[in-house]
Amino acid sequence: MSEVKKIATRDSYGDALVELGKEHDNLVVLDADLAAATKTGKFKAAFPERFIDCGIAECNMVGIAAGMSTCGKVPFASTFAMFAAGRAFDQLRNTVGYPHLNVKIGATHAGISVGEDGATHQCNEDIALMRTIPGMTIINPCDDIEAKQAVKAAYEMEGPVYLRFGRLATPIINSEDYKFEIGKGVKLKEGTDVTIVATGLMVAASLEAAKNLEADGINAEVINIHTIKPLDEDIIVESAKKTGKVITVEEHSIIGGLGSAVCDCLSAKYPVSVSKIGVEDVYGHSGPAVELLKEFGLDAEGIYNKIKKIMA
Known part of the structure; x- marks a missing residue:
């Protein structure tokens, strides 16, 4: 029996952004100096004019994304879950959540499967934090197929979305004809x-x-x-x-x-x-x-x- 194919959902995130970028000129990607790890580097290579590296300044990145969303752009602000949900919680709550802006958060490296990076980077609280923000949609895909469709669905919906991705490769359990729908188990x-x-x-x-x-x-x-x-x-x-x-x-x-x-x-x-x-x-x-x-x-x-x- 052949081995089940495994892909990390952070890779799926990067691939999905590139595909969406080909179809939508208003999609922009922001990253906090982690493009290689979050896989947004794929989007940077394809569309450098629509990619902004904000440096190690996650709170500022969320503020920039919020501003861009008011100008007709659909920003995907990307960093590790610990920095997105933890360090930038104030900005997500007050600058994105309160005015219900169309900002998407690509939070990679969630959970203990971040591995060797240790307790400071293993974010096991992000879903709890995001659940408390009124109007925040929270998506945690299980495999490559679901993750790619989740990114597309997040782009298509209006309002803030928190997308949770992993570092560890995970088995693909869905078939190619799988249909993802926000809010449907x-x-x-x-x-x-x-x-x-x-x-x-x-x-x-x-x-x-x-x-x-x-x-x-x-x-x-x-x-x-x-x-x-x-x-x-x-x-x-x-x-x-x-x-x-x-x-x-x-x-x-x-x-x-x-x-x-x-x-x-x-x-x-x-x-x-x-x-x-x-x-x-x-x-x-x-x-x-x-x-x-x-x-x-x-x-x-x-x-x-x-x-x-x-x-x-």
Whole structure:
């Protein structure tokens, strides 16, 4: 059997920007001295006149993007998630969010899979922070195909969007005829015993864990929630009514992210047992990405073991 193809969603981001740039003259890309890492360097090579390197000044970059959006441009401001959601939170809240400007944030290197860069760069809080900004759309794609379509959808919609991308290559699980829609979850596997709601890098791992659970007689339903906000509450409630138990999986803190969004939904609409798998209330640390995911129980085996324990 041939090995599953893997591509980092940050690469997908760079490729999607180039393709969109060919079609839309009003698309501009800003970066904070990380074009090689965020892959916006691909856009710079293709359209140097529409690329601005703002230097290591993320807050200023967001301000520039905000200004450009008022002049008919559609700016994609790009940097690591830690610097986008963390360092520039004030500017995203007050300069982009408050006036609801048409600015897109390309946040790469999210989660502990940043690896050797360590705790200071492993942003496990960004979804929680962005959820608090009124009107902010939050998208966390699971693979190359979904990521490219997400960038296109972000361009086409009016208003601020936070796009979360990873450094680590992730398996491609979607087919070429996949259709991405903002705010619409995707049921990847039918099940009756438990609902697994996953996002981003954790979707492929959750699918693998679900297959392993079948050998134990546990029939898990798997849902890909690529859009954290607005959340597809209908697909979650419908599945919860069928299985009666929900488990969320995310490469993010269990505080304020996907798990919290699902709990908010179900506590109001259909109270059931919800367990959250993610980064506990701790910082990450330096190490190879794959080994860190294993250590934090966020690889397929770790997810499988945690769900088996929860179901017991």
